[in-house]
Structure formats: structure tokens, C-alpha cells
Amino acid sequence: MSADAGEAPVVESARRKRTRDRLIDAAYDVFAEHGIAAATVEQITEQAGFTRGAFYSNFESKEELFFALAERENQVRFDRLEAGLTAYFPERGQITTDQISGIVRDFLGLQPDNRSWCLMQSEFQMLALRDPEVGKTYIAGENRAMSMLGARLDELVAMVGLRFTMDSRELSQVLGAIYSDGITRVMLTGSSNPGPDTIDEVSDTIARIVQAFTEPIPA
Amino acid sequence: MSADAGEAPVVESARRKRTRDRLIDAAYDVFAEHGIAAATVEQITEQAGFTRGAFYSNFESKEELFFALAERENQVRFDRLEAGLTAYFPERGQITTDQISGIVRDFLGLQPDNRSWCLMQSEFQMLALRDPEVGKTYIAGENRAMSMLGARLDELVAMVGLRFTMDSRELSQVLGAIYSDGITRVMLTGSSNPGPDTIDEVSDTIARIVQAFTEPIPA
DNA sequence: TGTATTCAATACACAAATGTATTCGATACA
């Protein structure tokens, strides 16, 4: 025990941070391909170009690594959604509901990297369903995202002289559910099936629901 | 090799069927608790009151056991949904949209055993996302259910002089997505949180959407 | 009742993954 024991180790070296980040990147790929439960520590460290020593020196467990991954990516997605929503409705003034449909289509179609992220979300949800502690964290993230989305949508439709006839948070939840369900179906039918499940169809459905619960602001 | 080799073993003994069924029952519990990947053959057979010998004598792999489970339960759920839908709208004649809301609430609230089934559905979906062959099977089941639901809903609203303003299959998909998302949230907030996520709220949302996309049949 | 067959139990050999104790090289710092 040194003289200044008890002092919290506030700094993490740059080297350590790089290693952790590379492990998280690798875990993203490996978890997406095999799932958290089936993924091995060896696979992750190999993908990252390390041996297992690096893992155990940086994380307690696979789960801890997953939560670090989820937190990082959740924040990235949250910020991107918020920024994207703002960027798409920059100018005040009149806008038609048809234009809104087009915007929804564009916006959703542009979301990159959906496959791995969707798989991570599902993994997270499964953990949440099986462990109440994880459940709290998961729900907190969901609520944060839905509240932000609801508030943003309120602002945005107000800009074009409209308002929602359903609570915007409830509507956000509905749209989120349809979106998740939709992209899952798109991924599943994917290249093998040029059938009716496309991102455009999902966008259309979302636009139709938005339209059904929107009305002009009375004067 | 006996004289009549090459003859297909058409019958499965009653004993064998009982063993398989007990293993499937046990797998339902074990998969729900730990997930397919984390579940061990030992856990399943122990839960069923067998040793691993019984498993390897009846199934090739955990996955084969899961597909047997999924097929059995999928059929049960499908039949129950179809029967339930019919039972709830038995008589022709006028009915108000408020009554429809009540019926939706009742009907959804009554679905038993949601927790394990939802977990199995999620597990199935994850397998489907990672394996195209499984994906085809999964999508086929989904499409079958949604088509049935859409057709049933068409009949039912027609009975009370209404029709949908959205394709009934698309609407079914929307309602299904909201329902899945909703019960997941209910399970997650569950007993720990008497907040806004209740089965009643989910039912209300569904009823509101049905209402928004329903109109009287013009004379 | 005796015989054949079926099927789960048992025992064993093997593979895979884990976690820890230790080593050793690289970086920081004096």
C-alpha cells in the first residue's frame, strides 16, 4: 500500500483506451455474427488482434464488454437520430404531407449499419428480459430515445403548421415499433426475396400513420 | 441387415413420443430461462427427468429440438388466435368502435403464457436473422399468421358494417408490431414499475389505430 | 413364458473454453 492509497485511479492510459476500443469494435462484429452467448472470448480477442490476456486485463466478463459496447453505440445512434431529425426539417413554412412521406423514406433509408445494430438491440433486449437490473438500464435508454423523438417530432410538425392528435411519445413508440419490425422483415427477406418487404414499404406505412394522426393547428 | 431393409420406419412408438414431448416441454422452460445458446443438453434432460442418453436417442442437436418446439407451439398459438378472434365477434349487427376497444383489451389481456412464448419468438427471430434457411421458415410462419389475421379482421369489421382504409394485411403487420413491442415493454417494466406501460395502454393504442383506419361501408 | 427389440442409462474419451499466475516487452519518468 503506497502512501496515497485510496486515491481513485482517475486516468486511463491512452494505450489502455485504444485496447479497450479495439476490443469493443471486435466484439461488435463477433456478437453480431454469433450472438453474445455463443461468442467466445478467444474469438473476440483474435478478431481484435490480441490474445485473451488483453481481454482479462481490461474487462471482467463478456457481459461487461457488451455493456461498454452498448453504451458507446447507443450514444452514437441517439446523437445521429437527433441531428438527422433536425437537419431534415431546417426551414419553417408550409410543407405537404406528401413531402413528409418522402422525407421519412429518405431518412430511414439512409440509416447505415442497420444489421449489426439491430442484432445488438435484440441481444440487449433479451438480456433485459432475463435480468431485471439490465432491464432497468434498457428501459431507461428506450424512454430517453422515445422522449427525444417525441419532442423533436412535435417541434417539427409545429414548424409546418401541424400538430399530432395522439400523444407524441405514444406515437414515437408506435413508429419505433413499426420501424424495428419492418427492418427486421427487410433483413429477413433481404436479397433472396424481392417481394413486398422493402424499406420503402416500411416508410410508406410510417408516413401513413403519421398522416392519420396529424391535423392542422386551428387558428 | 434384415430381409425387409430399406422400409421407412413409419411409426414412432408411444413411449418415444412421450419422451420427445417431455424433452420439448423441458426445453421450453430451459430455453426461456437461459436462451438457446446458453442452455446445455444436460439442463434440458435434467429438467425433463432424463439423462443425456434420452436426448441423443431422440434428437440430433439442440437446434432440432428447438425447431420441434417452435413448430408445436406456433401451431397452438395460431389455432388459439384464430379461434379467439372468431369467438369474440360471434353475432352480426351494429357495434361501436368503443366496444371494439374493449374487445381488444379483453382479448389481448387474456393471452396466457406470454413471457416464455415471447422469449421463444425472439430466439427464433435471432436464429432467423443469422441463418437464411431458418429465415425462410420464420418468415413463412409470420406471413401465414399475418394473412390469417388480416383476413379475419376483414370479415369481422365487415360483419359490423365497417371496412379498413388500409390493406388489412399491412394493418395486421402494424398491429402485430405494436403488440410485440408493447408486451415486451410491459414485461420489462413489469412488477417493479407501476408506470405507464400496461397491457391496457397497449390495447388502447391498438384500438386507436384500428379506429383511425376504419370507415363505414358506403351504401 | 420366452425371445427380440427398442430406448434410455451409463461410462468414457475428447474438445473447447475459462480464468489465473507469471513472464516479458514497451512506455513513462527520473
Next chain:
DNA sequence: TGTATCGAATACATTTGTGTATTGAATACA
């Protein structure tokens, strides 16, 4: 430049799960 520290590599012991080969009890059948 020398020394201390940090962090990843390595080696090893252990655990855990798998799959198969064999056994033996129960059931079917004559």
C-alpha cells in the same frame, strides 16, 4: 540512460460440455 510501472502475452490447471459406444431394463410380440 537507468529504473519503475503498466499491460499484453504466455503457459497452465481446471471446468464444462459434447458425443459415442456399450449396457441393461422395459416393452412388444410370438
